[in-house]
Each structure stands twice: as C-alpha cells, then as structure tokens.
Amino acid sequence: MRIVIADDHAVVRSGFSMIINYQEDMEVVSTAADGMEAYQEVAKHHPDIILLDLSMPPGESGLIATGKIHDDFPETKILILTMHDDDEYLFHVLRNGASGYVLKNAPDEELISAIRIVYQDGTYIEPKMASSLVKELVKQEGEFEQSDPLQALTKRELEILPLVAKGYGNKEIANMLYVSVKTVEAHKAKIMEKLNLNSKPELVEYALKKKLLDF
Structure with a gap:
C-alpha cells in the first residue's frame, strides 16, 4: 500500500510515517504540510491512500482538499486523521468522498486497521462516532x-x-x-x-x- 501523509506538524508526519513503514505491506511515499501540497503529492505519486488532517493552518485545510482529491483522483482513498471528534466534521468529509475517519489519539493498531479496511474498499468510522452517524442518517429516513x-x-x-x-x-x-x-x-x-x-x-x-x- 502506497500512502501519503498530510499534516501541518512535522513531528506528526514523522511519527505516523514510522508506524506505517514498520508494516511489511505499507510504505509512505510522500508527506505534505497543507491541503494544497497534499493535492500536489497525490497528483505526483497517485497513492492508494492519503491520511489527511482536517485542520492545517495557514494553508488549505483538509476539508477543502478532501473534495478536490476525491473528484480528481477517485482511485486514491481518503482517510481523515484528526483530533476533531465532531459530528459535523464527520458528516462533511463523508459527503465529500472520504472513506474513513480516525482520531489522532487512537491506538496505533486502530490506525493500521483503518488503513487496511479503507484499502480494501471498506469504510472506517471511529467507533465512538459511528452511533452518531447512524442516528443522523436514520433520522433522515x-x-x-x-x-x-x-x-x-x-x-x-x-x-x-x-x-x-x-x-x-x-x-x-x-x-x-x-x-x-x-x-x-x-x-x-x-x-x-x-x-x-x-x-x-x-x-x-x-x-x-x-x-x-x-x-
């Protein structure tokens, strides 16, 4: 699995790169510091998955980049990686093409599991937020x-x-x-x-x- 990591903190990019590269079937091919750079790196490398942070000031945010990347590179799965456990963020990124949503403070094994699920065409929702998603969708029934x-x-x-x-x-x-x-x-x-x-x-x-x- 070829992966790009987009986060405005260098230490976060480095830490997640180490976790992912430790897996025998995963490789971080590039990193980015904001949404615009994330888009450029996806265009350059055509990765299987991009881990995309939602909030990346002062550059383009992950909220905007999600829609652009999904529209122009649908073959690249988008896994949102964020500290925001907010329902509105979750609904927005799913509506705009993200395939998963995992919190940054989740255990390492949860991140790796989320990557594998998304890679296999699945959808991963952070367990604590899954019930909120279901309630919102059922309410619209x-x-x-x-x-x-x-x-x-x-x-x-x-x-x-x-x-x-x-x-x-x-x-x-x-x-x-x-x-x-x-x-x-x-x-x-x-x-x-x-x-x-x-x-x-x-x-x-x-x-x-x-x-x-x-x-």
Whole structure:
C-alpha cells in the first residue's frame, strides 16, 4: 500500500510515517504540510491512500482538499486523521468522498486497521462516532415513493447493494455470491447509476435510509 501523509506538524508526519513503514505491506511515499501540497503529492505519486488532517493552518485545510482529491483522483482513498471528534466534521468529509475517519489519539493498531479496511474498499468510522452517524442518517429516513429507483434494481443488485454498504470488498462479495469480481464491479456501477449515487458514503446513507443493511 502506497500512502501519503498530510499534516501541518512535522513531528506528526514523522511519527505516523514510522508506524506505517514498520508494516511489511505499507510504505509512505510522500508527506505534505497543507491541503494544497497534499493535492500536489497525490497528483505526483497517485497513492492508494492519503491520511489527511482536517485542520492545517495557514494553508488549505483538509476539508477543502478532501473534495478536490476525491473528484480528481477517485482511485486514491481518503482517510481523515484528526483530533476533531465532531459530528459535523464527520458528516462533511463523508459527503465529500472520504472513506474513513480516525482520531489522532487512537491506538496505533486502530490506525493500521483503518488503513487496511479503507484499502480494501471498506469504510472506517471511529467507533465512538459511528452511533452518531447512524442516528443522523436514520433520522433522515423517508417513506418509499411510488417512483423509488430501488424498484429498478435486479435481484442480484439488491443482494450486492447491502454488502457494499457494509464495507465488503469486490473479491469478498464475489466469493459470497459465487460470481466473478468483474460481475460484481459491473453490478456496482449499475447500482450507482440507477440510484443516482456518486460515492460510497452516499451509497451507505441510502442503504441506511432504506433499511437495507439487514437485507
């Protein structure tokens, strides 16, 4: 896994680099001190994951960089690394394309676990904040409309949707349903198109609204 670390404190970048480089399957390929530099390093190295701090004064913040990086480099997963255990920050970065949110004071093993989950196309939410996310999304739940696009999904797509929302990777889903990885990828693309969704967080929100996680 090729990783970029973006944080305005050199000691933080150094510390997390040591933790990550100690892993046999991980390598920090570059670091950045603000959001603009983070964007430039992603453009240069095309990493698998970027660990992105939210607050990086006086340069461009991670809040702004999240949306830019997700839009221009969707193949790079964004894992937010911050001291802010604030629900609003969490909702904002997920809506703008982040795949995970972990606090800086979390144990080393939690950070490494979050990186592995995000790398495998999963979504990682800091455990203390997961319940807040679920409550907020469920609060927005609405009734099915007659023209609900969910009705346009095939049986197979209805099987795959909740598995994707739960964080399973393409290979895991393929093994569960006894189909090829390419078949899963094709169904996922169709699901996103039919439901008019643009990102993984939107898919998770949709699945929660429709109570599909126990499907």
